[in-house]
Amino acid sequence: MIRVVDASVLIKAYVPETGSEAAARFFAAMDGGEVEALAPDLIYSESGNILWKKVRRGELTAGEAREISAAILGLPLRVEPGHVLLPLALDLALSCGVTVYDALYLALACVHETTFVTADRKLVLALEATDFRRHVQDLE
Structure with missing residues (x-):
């Protein structure tokens, strides 16, 4: 089974917070070969930015953020270039009222x-009223 995964799921797999258990199950399924995870190349920048914010807020040390970053880079994700998805992502963002960043993941799906x-959760709710709701799933 193929699934597109975003940075919010990656981070929850490494930082204990709400949704971490569900993220761990997702990655266990990936490790077991049940799931192949896809993502636009934006996932690395987004993950790094989330880690940076967590360090700034005192939720992680810089060392922890670096370790998580290295672990993320080692994940067997199938990464696709965002520039190829941009025309569709822009159309989706405009029609669904979501950011182009989020629409890149949706476009890939x-x-x-x-x-x-x-x-x-806000993204899931925003897409519930659209024809694209079948392409989005809340981690929980």
Whole structure:
């Protein structure tokens, strides 16, 4: 089974917080070969930014953030270039009222006719009223 995964899910796999258990299950399924995870290349920048914010807020040390960053880079993600997805992502962002960043993940899910797994509840709710709701799944 192929699933698109976003940075919110990656971070929850490494930082204990709400949704961490569900993220751990997702990655266990990936490790077991049950799930192949896809992501736009934006996932690395977004993950790094989330880690930076957590260090700034005192939720992680710089060393912990570096360790998590290295672990994320070692994940067997199938990463696709965002620039190829940009035209579709922009159209999706404009029609669904979401950011282009979020729409890149949605575009990838649409192209591969699969589901985009996210821990971003606001995004899930924003897409519930659209024709694209079948392409998004709340991590929980």
